[in-house]
Amino acid sequence: MRKRLALLSTIFGSMFLLCVAVTGVAAMVDPRTLAVSVSVFLVGMLIIFVQYHYITAGTSRYLHQLGEEVHALQTEASIGHPLALTVVSDTGEIVWYNRKAEQLLDGSSTLQLYGRMISDFIGNTDFRQPTPEKGFGVRIGGRQYSMYANEYDSGSETEKLFALYFVDDHDLKHYTDLYFKTRPAVMRIMVDNYDELVQNARESDKTQVLSEIDYQITQFVEKYGGVVSQVEKDRYNAVFEDKFMQQIIQNRLDILDTIRKIEISDRVPCTLSIGIGREAPSISEADEMARQALEMAQGRGGDQAAVRTKNGYDFYGGLSKGVEKRTKVKTRIVAQALSELIASSKNVILMGHRFADMDCFGAAVALHKAVTQMGKPAWIAIDPDRNMVDLLYRRVAENGYREYLKAPSELMDVVEEGTLLIVVDTHSKTIIESRELYEKCRSVAVIDHHRKLVEYIDNATIFYHEPYASSACEMVTELVQYLSGNIRLTRLEAEALLAGIMLDTKNFVSKAGVRTFEAAAYLRRLGAETSDVRKYFNTSLSDYQQRIKLMASAELYHGCAVASTNQMIEDINVVAAQAADELLNINGVAASFVMYETGRGVNFSARSMGEMNVQIIMESLGGGGHLTMAGAQLSDCTLESARQRLFEAIDDYLSKNPRPAK
Numbered sequence: 001m002r003k004r005l006a007l008l009s010t011i012f013g014s015m016f017l018l019c020v021a022v023t024g025v026a027a028m029v030d031p032r033t034l035a036v037s038v039s040v041f042l043v044g045m046l047i048i049f050v051q052y053h054y055i056t057a058g059t060s061r062y063l064h065q066l067g068e069e070v071h072a073l074q075t076e077a078s079i080g081h082p083l084a085l086t087v088v089s090d091t092g093e094i095v096w097y098n099r100k101a102e103q104l105l106d107g108s109s110t111l112q113l114y115g116r117m118i119s120d121f122i123g124n125t126d127f128r129q130p131t132p133e134k135g136f137g138v139r140i141g142g143r144q145y146s147m148y149a150n151e152y153d154s155g156s157e158t159e160k161l162f163a164l165y166f167v168d169d170h171d172l173k174h175y176t177d178l179y180f181k182t183r184p185a186v187m188r189i190m191v192d193n194y195d196e197l198v199q200n201a202r203e204s205d206k207t208q209v210l211s212e213i214d215y216q217i218t219q220f221v222e223k224y225g226g227v228v229s230q231v232e233k234d235r236y237n238a239v240f241e242d243k244f245m246q247q248i249i250q251n252r253l254d255i256l257d258t259i260r261k262i263e264i265s266d267r268v269p270c271t272l273s274i275g276i277g278r279e280a281p282s283i284s285e286a287d288e289m290a291r292q293a294l295e296m297a298q299g300r301g302g303d304q305a306a307v308r309t310k311n312g313y314d315f316y317g318g319l320s321k322g323v324e325k326r327t328k329v330k331t332r333i334v335a336q337a338l339s340e341l342i343a344s345s346k347n348v349i350l351m352g353h354r355f356a357d358m359d360c361f362g363a364a365v366a367l368h369k370a371v372t373q374m375g376k377p378a379w380i381a382i383d384p385d386r387n388m389v390d391l392l393y394r395r396v397a398e399n400g401y402r403e404y405l406k407a408p409s410e411l412m413d414v415v416e417e418g419t420l421l422i423v424v425d426t427h428s429k430t431i432i433e434s435r436e437l438y439e440k441c442r443s444v445a446v447i448d449h450h451r452k453l454v455e456y457i458d459n460a461t462i463f464y465h466e467p468y469a470s471s472a473c474e475m476v477t478e479l480v481q482y483l484s485g486n487i488r489l490t491r492l493e494a495e496a497l498l499a500g501i502m503l504d505t506k507n508f509v510s511k512a513g514v515r516t517f518e519a520a521a522y523l524r525r526l527g528a529e530t531s532d533v534r535k536y537f538n539t540s541l542s543d544y545q546q547r548i549k550l551m552a553s554a555e556l557y558h559g560c561a562v563a564s565t566n567q568m569i570e571d572i573n574v575v576a577a578q579a580a581d582e583l584l585n586i587n588g589v590a591a592s593f594v595m596y597e598t599g600r601g602v603n604f605s606a607r608s609m610g611e612m613n614v615q616i617i618m619e620s621l622g623g624g625g626h627l628t629m630a631g632a633q634l635s636d637c638t639l640e641s642a643r644q645r646l647f648e649a650i651d652d653y654l655s656k657n658p659r660p661a662k
């Protein structure tokens with residue numbers, strides 16, 4: 001409007017100038033007309049002036065009126081706005097509110113809201129902070145609102161004002177929440193050692209034990225409002241609403257403890273493995289996740305629960321040693337499959353983990369014999385300089401194996417389409433002897449006894465994984481008896497296997513089960529003597545001295561012996577492993593940890609007497625292993641910060657798994 005008035009004044013201005021010009025010209029042509037011209041000009045000017053004034057006054061009256069109407073409309077719009085709106089001072093005092101806000105904050109009472117504090121309604125939500133994208137979540141009168149704040153700074157001395165808008169999205173939030181809380185979560189439960197229980201329990205105990213297990217599982221599921229069905233004699237499937245599953249997880253799956261407490265005459269412990277699938281887009285996917293999780297829980301030795309979420313796995317329990325499986329049905333099936341796989345391959349490469357020890361080397365040597373007896377060329381991939389099998393390696397090389405022991409790089413050329421790679425004593429891509437060699441081989445089989453890691457070789461045709469076995473050598477001793485071709489091992493090969501078993505069981509002290517002794521007996525029959533095998537473990541005087549020094553550096557931390565060295569010792573891997581073994585002999589030591597610098601970082605050797613699970617502690621540092629024997633490697637890390645991280649890992653473990661009071 002103002003623009004138009006400006007236009008008008010320009011027009012009037014131009015007309016004025018035009019009149020002056022016309023009058024001037026007229027006066028020059030005939031001075032007599034001057035008087036007339038001037039009079040006409042003046043009259044004209046008067047009319048224009050009056051007109052202009054009139055238009056301006058009318059316009060501004062119109063504008064004023066319009067402004068008032070708009071103002072009234074604005075006020076009315078705010079007052080009657082469908083959203084609740086309040087204006088509060090910087091301190092939170094209510095200075096203005098609309099009708100909706102009156103209803104919202106005051107209900108039916110006629111109490112004035114002016115002067116009351118907004119915090120009486122929204123609690124301690126700080127509206128002065130920048131409003132989050134989806135508003136502040138506030139709860140008023142049992143309903144949920146999103147509150148948006150708009151700051152108004154008049155610039156004057158007076159304090160700031162804030163307009164607060166309340167959007168009622170109660171239903172949206174309520175039902176979203178309900179959706180997440182009631183989404184189905186699936187649990188698969190398996191009795192770890194059903195067959196052993198049935199075989200070993202007395203007839204009179206049998207039914208009682210089995211019905212006790214059944215009763216406890218049903219009770220547990222009912223307590224958390226789930227439904228359960230027994231799908232096989234030793235398997236149950238249950239479905240829960242996710243909020244109850246969360247409670248179950250918060251209570252750290254106490255059903256594991258309940259079942260472990262069931263007493264059986266033969267002292268066979270009774271344990272469960274549980275797999276849980278949560279946060280899946282559909283129930284069938286949740287079930288699939290539960291299946292994978294159950295497999296994982298079993299692969300880690302049973303007596304534990306694995307929870308599969310969209311981000312990976314969480315584990316609970318896993319504190320008992322794992323129950324031995326005595327039936328060898330699986331071994332026979334695997335042996336058959338492996339025989340077929342070997343028969344259909346062109347050649348075979350056997351490979352263990354980096355810094356090969358007697359367990360992986362022994363297993364590789366015996367399998368090498370089996371494969372060559374089946375008529376296929378085979379090699380063992382082992383770094384000749386970086387291993388822990390010094391004496392055994394030499395003995396084996398001297399006895400006809402020299403041409404078959406190759407560094408991984410030397411074997412890259414023999415890999416062809418039909419090459420089979422058999423990985424022994426590890427199932428992790430990160431600690432195998434050679435990643436390049438592994439990646440070049442199309443066909444892979446894995447034979448391992450370590451507790452399952454989340455990162456594992458996932459493309460294996462045969463994944464023979466037995467966390468209950470003491471060692472890879474125990475597994476291979478059993479396998480060779482079932483492989484086709486009637487394989488006969490020589491005395492040296494039997495010794496290599498026995499060395500592996502003795503290494504991993506610490507001379508039949510830890511993890512040695514019925515099957516371990518059966519395997520040892522078989523090897524003994526082939527001529528292997530424990531006293532001869534012991535010689536492969538002999539160390540040099542300097543290693544012995546280093547070990548004593550290392551042990552002397554030990555300090556105690558919450559029942560754990562922690563020793564470390566930053567000296568470069570030649571056979572540090574073996575020295576550290578042996579020091580860790582020996583530290584367990586100290587009274588009151590439940591676990592031992594030995595740390596050593598490698599030039600690239602810090603390595604750990606961890607051992608336990610079975611009461612603490614060192615696998616879990618090492619796993620939190622990126623390593624793994626067993627309940628009683630584990631390790632980890634931290635790269636780019638100083639000894640001191642490694643020590644700190646170890647202490648934190650121990651603290652964390654103990655806070656979740658307190659040691660039973662003695």
Ligand SMILES: Nc1ncnc2c1ncn2[C@@H]1O[C@@H]2COP(=O)(O)O[C@H]3[C@@H](O)[C@H](n4cnc5c(N)ncnc54)O[C@@H]3COP(=O)(O)O[C@H]2[C@H]1O
Nearest residue numbers: 357388537574577578605606622623624625629630631632
């Ligand atoms: N990043 C990682 N991820 C997953 N697992 C990891 C890991 N780092 C280490 N581990 C596992 O932890 C276990 C302990 O390793 P550590 O080197 O202390 O102890 C090794 C080895 O150093 C030690 N050893 C070798 N020669 C020895 C000897 N002559 N005397 C005594 N101990 C010996 O015997 C142990 C054999 O243990 P085993 O192979 O069954 O299992 C190993 C290893 O596979």
Ligand SMILES: [Mn+2]
Nearest residue numbers: 359425472504
């Ligand atoms: Mn091993």
